[in-house]
Amino acid sequence: MIRRLLSLILLSTLEIPQQMSLHEAKLGDDVNLTCVKNNAEFSYWYKLNFGYLLETVAKGTYGRISLSGQFNNSRFSATKVGHVYSLIIRNVSKEDEATYLCHAGSVYEPEFINGTILAVKDPKTQLKSVTVKQTPDMESVKLGDTMTLQCSLLSKNENDTDQCPDEDKVHWFKGGSESHPGVIYHGSLRNKEDGRCDYSLSKTVTNSSDAGTYYCAVVTCSEILFGEGTKVEIGQKWDPVVIVLGILLALCVIVIVVLKHAGFLVPEYQRKHCRQQSLIQGLLH
Structure with missing residues (x-):
């Protein structure tokens, strides 16, 4: 149990997945871990547990995936369907508790896609x-x-x-x-x-x-x-400047409306009439 938390702390020093999630499973469950990568030339699944070296669970090239070492048994399987890579662990046990990392890409642009912290709960000891x-x-x-x-x-x-x-x-x-x-x-x-x-x-x-x-x-x-x-x-x-400008604009509109209703603003038709009267008086003189 303590190893799982220490694995988290170890991850804080590594530049690995851009996404990390927590997956909780009960003892004996089947677990399906996935990651998505377009046009990947190769793919890897790694298992990271504190006190152990990084273990390779599965590796593949152009869609042909094989399990590695101790993981090459009926409990583990790795598949690729379209752009989705899956690692399936059947009948999970406490020994499967770890952080699983998906690594895929090309020779020139490899990257860790995501990581999943697998927590296995035992109802008898919980x-x-x-x-x-x-x-x-x-x-x-x-x-x-x-x-x-x-x-x-x-x-x-x-x-x-x-x-x-x-x-x-x-x-x-x-x-x-x-x-x-x-x-x-x-x-x-x-x-x-x-x-x-x-x-x-x-x-x-x-x-x-x-x-x-x-x-x-x-x-x-x-x-x-x-x-x-x-x-x-x-x-x-919100930007305080934008808020102040908005308030000032609203106040200006209110002032214009009040002045207009109070008669301080001359209507447009009255302005036109005044201009016409001035023009007539000018011609007469």
């Missing part, structure tokens, strides 16, 4: 009395604002707060965005009472790459518990 909840589910912020996300460790026993992990055992990471997928954030403990431990992450939104889904990972009792994620969207922030 903590029943402790759950993790993230709030809010979605957060809409503007550039320059500070967003605050919360991760709560909830216990059925309201008097049990001794199991609250230290601050360095609660981590945040962001996935499913165009920014660096392995960025690890560290928050702080906000509350510790009534069987509840609240951790928060405050971050100033500086650019559009801060958008994405933020997950918290809590290490407690030799188990890693993941939150369901908070989706952060970046809204358009």
